[in-house]
Amino acid sequence: MEGEVKIGVYICNCGTNIAGTVDVKEVAKLAGGLPSVVIAKDYMYMCSDPGQNMIKEDIKQLGLNRIVVASCSPMLHEHTFRQAVQDAGLNPYLFEMANIREHCSWITEDPKLATEKAKALVSAAVRRVYYQEPLEVREVPVTPSILVVGGGIAGIQAALEVANAGHKAYLVERESSIGGHMAQFDKTFPTLDCASCIFTPLLSTVGQHPNIELMTYSEVEEISGYIGNFQAKIRKKARYVDEDKCNGCLVCVEKCPWKAVSEFDEGLSQRKAIYTPFAQAVPNVPVIDTEHCVYFLKGTCRACERFCDLKAIDFEQPDKEVEVAVGAIIVATGYDAFDPSAITNYGYGRYDNVFTALQFERMCNASGPTGGKIVLKDGSEPKNIAIIHCVGSRDKNYHEYCSRVCCMYSLKYSHLIKEKIENAEVYQFYIDMRCFGKGYEEFYERLSNEEVKFIRGKASEVTDRARTEEEQGKLVVVAEDSLMSALIRVPVDMVILSTALEARSDAAAVARLFNISRSADGFFLERHPKLDPVATTTDGIFIVGCAQGPKDIPDTVAQASAAAARVLAMISQGKVEIEAATAVIDEELCSGCKICNLLCPYSAITFDEEKKVSRVNEVLCKACGVCVAACPSAAITGKHFTTEQIMAEIEGVLA
Amino acid sequence: MAKLKVALYWAASCGGCEIAQLAIGDKLLKLAEAADIVFWPVAIDAKYKDVEAMPDKSIDACLFNGAIRNSEQEHMAKMLREKSKIMIAYGSCAYEGCIPGLANLFNRQMIFERVYIETQSTDNKNNILPQTSCQVPEGELTLPEFYDTVKTLRQTVDVDYVIPGCPPEEKTTWLALEALIEGKLPPKGTVISHNAKAVCDDCPLKRDVKKIKKIYRNFNIIPEPEICLLEQGLLCQGIATRGGCGAPCPQANMPCTGCYGPVEGVIDQGAHFLSALASVIDSNDPEEIQRIIDDIPDPVGSFYRYSLPDSLLRGAIIR
Ligand SMILES: Cc1cc2nc3c(=O)[nH]c(=O)nc-3n(C[C@H](O)[C@H](O)[C@H](O)COP(=O)(O)OP(=O)(O)OC[C@H]3O[C@@H](n4cnc5c(N)ncnc54)[C@H](O)[C@@H]3O)c2cc1C
Ligand code: SF4
Ligand code: SF4
Numbered sequence: 001m002e003g004e005v006k007i008g009v010y011i012c013n014c015g016t017n018i019a020g021t022v023d024v025k026e027v028a029k030l031a032g033g034l035p036s037v038v039i040a041k042d043y044m045y046m047c048s049d050p051g052q053n054m055i056k057e058d059i060k061q062l063g064l065n066r067i068v069v070a071s072c073s074p075m076l077h078e079h080t081f082r083q084a085v086q087d088a089g090l091n092p093y094l095f096e097m098a099n100i101r102e103h104c105s106w107i108t109e110d111p112k113l114a115t116e117k118a119k120a121l122v123s124a125a126v127r128r129v130y131y132q133e134p135l136e137v138r139e140v141p142v143t144p145s146i147l148v149v150g151g152g153i154a155g156i157q158a159a160l161e162v163a164n165a166g167h168k169a170y171l172v173e174r175e176s177s178i179g180g181h182m183a184q185f186d187k188t189f190p191t192l193d194c195a196s197c198i199f200t201p202l203l204s205t206v207g208q209h210p211n212i213e214l215m216t217y218s219e220v221e222e223i224s225g226y227i228g229n230f231q232a233k234i235r236k237k238a239r240y241v242d243e244d245k246c247n248g249c250l251v252c253v254e255k256c257p258w259k260a261v262s263e264f265d266e267g268l269s270q271r272k273a274i275y276t277p278f279a280q281a282v283p284n285v286p287v288i289d290t291e292h293c294v295y296f297l298k299g300t301c302r303a304c305e306r307f308c309d310l311k312a313i314d315f316e317q318p319d320k321e322v323e324v325a326v327g328a329i330i331v332a333t334g335y336d337a338f339d340p341s342a343i344t345n346y347g348y349g350r351y352d353n354v355f356t357a358l359q360f361e362r363m364c365n366a367s368g369p370t371g372g373k374i375v376l377k378d379g380s381e382p383k384n385i386a387i388i389h390c391v392g393s394r395d396k397n398y399h400e401y402c403s404r405v406c407c408m409y410s411l412k413y414s415h416l417i418k419e420k421i422e423n424a425e426v427y428q429f430y431i432d433m434r435c436f437g438k439g440y441e442e443f444y445e446r447l448s449n450e451e452v453k454f455i456r457g458k459a460s461e462v463t464d465r466a467r468t469e470e471e472q473g474k475l476v477v478v479a480e481d482s483l484m485s486a487l488i489r490v491p492v493d494m495v496i497l498s499t500a501l502e503a504r505s506d507a508a509a510v511a512r513l514f515n516i517s518r519s520a521d522g523f524f525l526e527r528h529p530k531l532d533p534v535a536t537t538t539d540g541i542f543i544v545g546c547a548q549g550p551k552d553i554p555d556t557v558a559q560a561s562a563a564a565a566r567v568l569a570m571i572s573q574g575k576v577e578i579e580a581a582t583a584v585i586d587e588e589l590c591s592g593c594k595i596c597n598l599l600c601p602y603s604a605i606t607f608d609e610e611k612k613v614s615r616v617n618e619v620l621c622k623a624c625g626v627c628v629a630a631c632p633s634a635a636i637t638g639k640h641f642t643t644e645q646i647m648a649e650i651e652g653v654l655a
Numbered sequence: 656m657a658k659l660k661v662a663l664y665w666a667a668s669c670g671g672c673e674i675a676q677l678a679i680g681d682k683l684l685k686l687a688e689a690a691d692i693v694f695w696p697v698a699i700d701a702k703y704k705d706v707e708a709m710p711d712k713s714i715d716a717c718l719f720n721g722a723i724r725n726s727e728q729e730h731m732a733k734m735l736r737e738k739s740k741i742m743i744a745y746g747s748c749a750y751e752g753c754i755p756g757l758a759n760l761f762n763r764q765m766i767f768e769r770v771y772i773e774t775q776s777t778d779n780k781n782n783i784l785p786q787t788s789c790q791v792p793e794g795e796l797t798l799p800e801f802y803d804t805v806k807t808l809r810q811t812v813d814v815d816y817v818i819p820g821c822p823p824e825e826k827t828t829w830l831a832l833e834a835l836i837e838g839k840l841p842p843k844g845t846v847i848s849h850n851a852k853a854v855c856d857d858c859p860l861k862r863d864v865k866k867i868k869k870i871y872r873n874f875n876i877i878p879e880p881e882i883c884l885l886e887q888g889l890l891c892q893g894i895a896t897r898g899g900c901g902a903p904c905p906q907a908n909m910p911c912t913g914c915y916g917p918v919e920g921v922i923d924q925g926a927h928f929l930s931a932l933a934s935v936i937d938s939n940d941p942e943e944i945q946r947i948i949d950d951i952p953d954p955v956g957s958f959y960r961y962s963l964p965d966s967l968l969r970g971a972i973i974r
Contacts, residue, residue, distance in 0.1 A: 512939075589919065591853035593894040594862045594883075595931045612856075630934035632895035632927045633853045633918040643922065 005036045005130055008064040009122065010055060012046035012071035014101055021105035023115040027070065030119045034126045038062055046071050052084040059088040066129045070098040070122045075528065091134030093580065093640055098125040124652030131645045135580040140619065142228035143327040144571045147172065149220055149514075152180020153199070153553055154545025154560045155332035156206055161564030163211035167571055170324050171206065172234055173216045177281035178203060180334050184264065184358060186365040186372070188553060189412040190443035196367075200280045207282040215322065217287055223514060224603055226622055227540030228327050228576040236320040239287035241274070245312035248284035250276065252304035252313065260292040262369070266359040269369035274304050279367055288313075328540045328567040331514055331524065332560065333507075335546035338392035338399070338500035346391065346497055347462045351475055352377035354462060354495045357409060364416050374420050374494075382493035384425035385417055386477045388459045392500035394431060399500050401521050403550040406498040407434045411443060413496060414452040426452045427490055429459045429479050437552060455490070457482045462495050501550040514541050515601055523549045534563040539622075540576070542566060581640035582621040583628055587613045589635035596627040596636065659690035659715040659836065662706075663745075664735055665697065666721030666728035667755040667805065672746040673697045675822030676718070679829050689836040690715070694735075703731070709738050716741040716835055718818070722748040722755045722964065723806040727799035736812040741840070743831065747821035747914050749808040750846075752964030754821075756805045757956060759963050759970025763803045805964050817846040821914035821961055824900050848899025851919040854911050855893050858902035860884065866937035870950040873909065884910045890957060895921070895928035914961050923967045925958035 009031040013019035024042040031040035039058055043051050046069055058064055067090070069081050074097045082092035100118040108114050144167050148159045151173030159169040171178070182188075183203070185195035206212055215236055222233040241252075258273035271277075273293040274286045288304075290296040295315065305313040337358050340348040348354045353376050355363070366372040376382050387410045392398040407430065414426045433454070435444040448454070459479040466472045467489065474491035481488045503522030504510065511518050516536040517525040524543040527535040534542050542563040545556040570576055583604075585596075592612040596605050604620035605627060607613075616627070616636070628638040637643075663676065677683070693714060694701050717739035723729050736742050747753035758766055767784045771777060789796045808814055818831045831847040834840045841847065850856055862883040871888040878884055884891040884905055891910035893902065897918050904911050917924035938944050951957060963970055 589852060591855035591894070591898065591918070592862065593853060593855040593865075593931075595865050595894055595935060598864065598866065599934055626934070630931050632921075632931035634921045634927065635918075643920075647922075 003065070005066055006038045006062065006064045007034075007036050007066040007068060007126055007129060008055065008058050008062065009034075009037055009040040009068045009126060010046050010051075010070070011040070011042040011100070011118075011122070012051070012069065013042060013044050014046075014071060014105075015044065018071070018101050018105045018118075021109065021111050021114045022100055022118045023111060024118075026115055027100070027118045027122055031068070031070075031122050031126060034123060036066075036130055037126060038064060047077050047080050052080070055081070055084050056088040059085070059090055065090065065094060066132065067095045068098060068122065068125045068129050069095070070100045070118065070125065072101040073099050076531075092137070093135040094129070094132055096125045096129040096132060098122050120653045120655075123655050124649045127652035127655075128645050128649040131642065131648055132640065135639055137580045138578050138619070139575045140226075140228050140578055141575050142570050142573065143230075143325050144168070145170065145324070145326045146567050147220070147230065147232050147324060147326040147329045148332060149329065150174075150180070150332035150334055150545070150547065151178030151206075151214075151216070152332060152334045152545060152556075153182045153202075154334065154547070154556045155180075155330070156202055157557050157560035158330045158332060158544055158564045159206060159212055160202070160209070161561055162567055163209050165564075165568050165571075166211065167568070168211055168213065170213045170215065170232075170234075170326065172218050172220055173214070174219055175277065176217045176239060176285075176287040177277050177283070178206060178214065178216060179278070179280075179282070181337075181358070182553065183278060183280075184266075184365070185361050186368070187412060187416065189408045190437070190439045192412070192415065196280065203280060203282040213324075214283065216283060218322075220513065221321075223329070225325075226602060226620060227538075227578065228570065230326050230329055230540065232324050232326060232329070234322045234324065236322060238317040238319050239285065240290075240313065240315055240317050241286055241288065242312045242314050242317070243283060243285050245310045246285045246308075247310060247312075249309075250284075250286065251307050251309075253286055255303045255307045257301070257303060258292055258294050260289060265362045265369045266356065268359055268362055288315075328542065328570060329514065330542045330544055330560075330563050330567070331510070331516070331536075331547055332543075332545045333504055333510055333547045335501040335523075335550065336504050338502050340391050340497045340499050342398065343391065345461045346388065346459070346495070347464075347475075348497060351462065351464060351495075353382070353475060353493060354497065356497050356499050357406070357413075358499070360413060360496045361409075364413075364420070372420075374417060376493060381421055382424070383421070384427070384492040385494045385496065386427040386429060386459075386462075386475075386490060386492040387413055387496045387498060388462075388477065389428065389430040389498045390458065390500075391497040392502070399502060399521065401550070402434060403500045404434070405501065405550060405552050408437070408440060408443070408552065410496075410498045411435070411447045411452075414447050415450065418450050418452075425492075427477070427492065428452060428454045429477060430454060430456060431458055432456075437554065455479060455481050455488070457488075466491075501546055504547070507547075514538065516541055516543065519549075521549070523547065534559055534566065539578075540570075578619070579621070579623040581623045581638065582618045583616045583623065583625070583636050583638050584618070585614055585616055585631075586635050586637065587611065589633050590614055590631075591633055591635070593632065595630050595632060599626050599630055600624075601626065660693045660713065661686075661690040661835075662694035662714045662717040662735060662739060663692065663697075664694065664717065664719050664721075664731060666719065666732065666749070666808075667724035668721030668746065668748045669754070670697070671822040672720035672748070675746070675820070675825065675828060678825045679832070680825070682829050682832070686832055686836070703734075706734060706738060711737050712740050714739040716743060718743050718745040719808055720745040720749050720822075722752045723802075723808065723811045724755055724758075725799040725801050729802075729806075729811055730799075732808060732811050741815045741835070742808075742812060743816045743818060744808040744814045745818045745828075746823055747819065747916065747961045750817045750819055750965070751916055751962040752805050752807050753914075753961045756807075756962075756964035756970075757960070759804050760955060761971070762973045763801055765973070767801075804970060807965050810964070815843050816840065817916075819846055819848055819897060819915040820900065824903075826901070827899055846897065846916070846919070848897055848915060849901075850898035852898050853894055853918045854896045854898045854900065854902050854905070854915070857898040857900065858883075858893055858905050860905055862886065865935040867932070867935050868937045868947065870947060872950075872952060878908050880908070884908070890932070890951065892924075892928050892958070894931055895924050912960055913958075916962060916965075924962045925955075925966055928958050929954075 085095045098121040104114045159171045218236045256272040259270040262271040264277040295301040362368040393403040457479045461478040471491040519525045544559040590613040889910040892913040893911035896913045897915040
């Protein structure tokens with residue numbers, strides 16, 4: 001260690017945020033008495049310019065070579081203070097932060113306890129900083145391209161932003177066409193503009209964009225590397241149709257004699273065994289569904305092959321593995337709709353005329369299974385329709401969260417029903433109307449004037465057991481009208497369940513693949529709910545759209561653009577800083593036991609067969625510390641988290 | 656050169672360390688040439704008062720084996736420390752507490768009740784427990800005080816060197832004695848052995864992929880020869896144990912139980928082994944992981960067999 005250690009300690013008041021509870025003078029006094037501390041003081045706002053300047057001045061005047069700031073969370077200002085320290089010529093890793101706001105003043109009203117804890121944390125930081133060593137921040141070049149996973153509106157927007165800025169975007173979509181849920185809609189709230197009018201042009205732009213490499217019917221299988229330099233292995237599943245030869249005439253679809261239930265139409269129609277999910281599919285190249293193609297099942301037919309003039313059908317087509325190098329990854333895998341058959345009371349699956357929201361969405365769509373007509377199972381027109389809100393949302397048994405869009409799309413349905421069926425009666429069974437977005441309250445107002453019946457109360461049951469003449473042959477929605485405090489029974493022809501948006505069923509696997517976390521609700525977890533809503537804890541990997549949580553299209557698009565801006569900033573910098581606090585293996589201690597070899601999530605550890613020791617590639621190491629904890633010989637040290645530093649910190653807390 | 660004066664003593668131990676000292680065989684003659692053995696209760700008749708009578712620092716080196724379980728042992732450790740220039744913790748009991756130290760999972764009362772009252776072979780109708788003092792017609796009888804916890808020698812007196820092992824291998828013993836005789840002792844505090852790295856470094860078995868799906872006890876499995884035992888699901892603690900022994904156990908198909916203590920620089924051998932083991936359990940499914948680790952019969956006895964008193968926790972907290 002170079003020369004004498006001289007520590008400066010700064011206690012922030014954070015206005016009254018800290019000083020209102022913690023006795024900052026007393027904490028500073030304690031710090032002043034700790035070994036090697038040259039100066040300890042408190043100040044109103046340490047993060048302000050004068051606060052930072054005070055540190056810089058003291059470094060110069062007093063020759064300080066270690067700095068401790070006790071203030072807020074390092075998530076918030078570690079970077080600020082490291083920068084200040086660096087401006088004054090000190091290595092930023094000679095700085096340590098103690099969190100006496102989130103960890104002390106904000107969690108208790110007891111000034112004595114808060115002050116005691118603040119003292120313990122400051123004494124820990126002081127003892128730790130004594131052992132801290134200068135580290136070199138490293139920079140690596142950024143590959144100027146991006147991988148976008150998921151081709152819904154979120155992924156499309158992100159890919160377009162990056163591609164329009166002149167950089168390569170690889171857009172990987174699991175289904176045979178991009179579009180996601182938005183492609184299923186007829187109109188979108190609150191403006192009621194036609195979804196395909198605004199969306200179809202976007203789809204085709206993506207399909208034709210010179211900077212977008214679209215990989216549909218594909219899935220990412222493996223990610224390696226780190227921010228700025230990821231490698232992705234992508235499996236392009238065989239569609240049995242040669243994308244280069246096919247011109248989208250779809251004669252094959254017409255000639256195919258075999259049918260299956262249409263996923264895109266939510267089970268309301270049938271499609272062929274060779275199909276495109278919808279008319280405006282991008283790319284407009286069909287796929288063969290091997291589970292329903294009779295050639296794959298029984299070895300005969302090949303009708304499509306016979307009729308295809310361009311010889312695009314290829315029954316022997318193999319899956320293809322593609323590897324791409326990208327600088328950043330945007331995960332836009334969207335949501336699943338909640339399956340309401342779990343709530344047996346509502347009779348979905350039991351009663352013909354109970355539909356899910358997405359089914360109704362398809363029914364309203366002019367190119368949908370009914371050509372845009374709202375009809376009952378028997379083809380007749382319903383006269384009265386009930387819409388039940390919060391199916392699977394705001395419900396302890398399913399999802400506690402609010403799905404954020406159901407009130408609004410339910411309102412949208414009221415309007416569509418009124419528009420399409422004269423004198424139709426619409427009942428909305430709601431818990432609370434949540435119309436929070438721009439123009440949403442106005443939309444609600446407008447609908448209120450369209451004679452929609454709003455019933456405040458959660459529906460408890462949908463039944464066909466009639467109690468009165470009037471209920472005969474109808475579906476009866478039983479609910480408590482909480483405004484009238486009365487149990488009511490409303491006979492209707494059709495029930496629409498406003499189902500929740502939930503995390504994709506494979507979200508856990510996807511989270512593992514991209515090394516990102518999930519919040520308790522199952523959606524992917526952002527780095528910070530307010531200050532960093534599109535980043536994740538893995539640098540260079542972003543989340544956008546409903547993959548991060550339920551949201552409407554405007555919010556989805558905003559997030560996608562935000563993430564794209566972050567990626568573009570990275571690309572235009574040309575380089576990124578990577579963690580300096582890497583792991584190192586002491587060859588004098590490594591026994592070559594190989595415990596660590598397979599643990600590194602970034603494949604940074606290799607084994608030197610000649611010397612029989614393991615080694616960390618510092619460029620790949622992300623300083624996660626996994627190997628450090630695992631090494632039974634303590635041969636691996638996590639820089640900036642050495643045993644000495646951690647023990648000193650513990651002793652400081654206990655002192 | 657004047658002959659060295661050497662003392663050997665035993666405290667809470669099994670006697671194996673004495674056998675290990677004898678096991679150096681004809682090198683004993685070399686020792687006898689270079690040193691006079693002034694105190695060695697197992698072999699030479701001497702009384703405590705003889706030691707008491709020796710001037711301070713008149714013994715050149717004391718090889719002390721055994722942990723500190725009672726007041727007599729503490730007294731002797733302190734006395735020998737006074738009388739010796741160099742204090743050497745010989746063997747695992749003195750170094751880390753070893754098997755006697757596992758008693759730190761209980762306190763004195765629990766141990767007494769178990770040993771003097773509960774065991775099936777005990778016939779103690781009046782529930783008499785050992786007392787430090789007892790009046791009989793002939794006068795007062797005394798016994799050393801049995802402590803609540805076992806301590807290591809280093810937790811009792813200042814120790815200059817450690818010779819690890821349960822018991823130390825012959826070559827390790829001689830490495831230390833030779834250095835002593837030749838006046839080439841390493842810096843104070845050194846744990847003397849041929850290898851500062853873990854046993855794996857001594858071990859010729861082939862290591863490949865550490866992924867553990869099932870844990871076996873020794874009698875459950877006949878291991879494949881030449882393949883790392885840990886990779887075969889045996890809890891070989893060579894990965895977390897100081898080498899220098901030459902890895903005799905794994906070479907005889909017996910997993911290392913950890914007797915040479917932690918690798919240089921490691922605080923808490925058991926925790927390090929546990930942490931390494933946890934890292935290579937090959938499952939992400941909490942239930943499966945639970946099933947796998949349920950096969951560990953006695954975690955403390957397995958991972959802290961030699962080092963409980965010297966570990967961070969030192970034993971169970973009994974309230
Ligand atoms: C019934 C209903 C009506 C709605 N109406 C409106 C409305 O009128 N107005 C409005 O603003 N919002 C509305 N919404 C909300 C709207 O659907 C979402 O805001 C929007 O679709 C979110 O887009 P996304 O791209 O995040 O997700 P998605 O649309 O779900 O797209 C995700 C895409 O990722 C693909 N994918 C998933 N996993 C993978 C993987 N592992 N690899 C590759 N690709 C993958 C999927 O196939 C899909 O194409 C409605 C929602 C519902 C349920
Ligand atoms: S775990 Fe430690 S001792 Fe084992 S190979 Fe890795 S670095 Fe070496
Ligand atoms: S700390 Fe170890 S496991 Fe983690 S990234 Fe670095 S080398 Fe890999």
